[in-house]
Amino acid sequence: MSALIARLPSSRLWIPLLFDYGLVIVLGMALDAGSGWGTPATLPVAAGLVAVAVAVSVVEIRLRRAYLKQAVPSAESSVPTQRPWGLPAQINPADLGFLANGDRGALLSMIAWLRAAGTLVTDPQHRHVQVAAAAAPRGAGPLGDALRRLAGSPEGLYLPGLNPLSHYARPDVVTREMTALRDRLASRGLLDSTIWQAPSTTPAWHRPWPVAVIAFGLAVAPSLLVADASAASWAMLLAMTAMLTWTGHPATLPTPRRSTPTDGQWVVEQARRQHRIKAGETDPRAIAVLVALHGDDALQQLDPELHEIVRAGLFYKLIPDPLFDNGW
Structure with a gap:
């Protein structure tokens, strides 16, 4: 799945995300989910994993934005102030x-x-x-x-x-x-x-913590769904699939376009x-x-x-x- 996600442009990531959500919903319906928010045992675990997944995703997005900003100079900074006329x-x-x-x-x-x-x-x-x-x-x-x-x-x-x-x-x-x-x-x-800058993309999973959180969350999710197919389990699994989709996509440098x-x-x-x-x-x-x-x-x-x-x-x-x- 991650290999297919990596080939998609960033503007099309909503397609596998909706697909993942659809699978989660079908799984929840098959397990007759919907019995409240969860038991006192499962609710803290699910809420904790959702919080960790959201926090790691935010950090990942910020780091990628910082990488792209550093790798691609702004168009304003590249506009020459004085031409070499002679x-x-x-x-x-x-x-x-x-x-x-x-x-x-x-x-x-x-x-x-x-x-x-x-x-x-x-x-x-x-x-x-x-x-x-x-x-x-x-x-x-x-x-x-x-x-x-x-x-x-x-x-x-x-x-x-x-x-x-x-x-x-x-x-x-x-x-x-x-x-x-x-x-x-x-x-x-x-x-x-920027012509001589390489490479143009960073590989997916270029930092270890998104992989660790996703691996742990997807390992715990089946146990929670079997024990208590509740809204908390749904929310946790949805957070894991969203994180899998977005953080599993490589950060691609945009093609520099200059007005001058x-x-x-x-x-x-x-x-x-x-x-x-x-x-x-x-x-x-x-x-x-x-x-x-x-x-x-x-x-x-x-x-x-x-x-x-x-x-x-x-x-x-x-x-x-x-x-x-x-x-x-």
């Missing part, structure tokens, strides 16, 4: 690509830059491999230098292996530079911290207004900026060969491992 024209193309489309955007814009500068060319025998043809352009930074070194190795720069989700091991140098890129953007306040974009989103929007796709663009850095901001649309016009490689699924694609491929 930043969109100064930020690195790889950083723009990351803000626009994550790891894939950063790597694709950098590879487009290196190709436009003549640093990388496609291996004639393997389209999904880039090889080094010249030094990295000035300003490409550590990520550009790392990609150029990989392309200059005997294996070349294997594009599908850049995806951290692929079963191919992502080069450590790429992982290190992408981590540094994320940290740099986070330190400048351009990343929404974060600084990083704002930078991307401003940069897109400043940099439109221009056919015939030849400046390597400008090409990287356009690819970072406009993705495959810019790539199709400015680097058709790389666009075809991407479109064919030979870049940043999750290649299923034949040992674990389930046919997807």
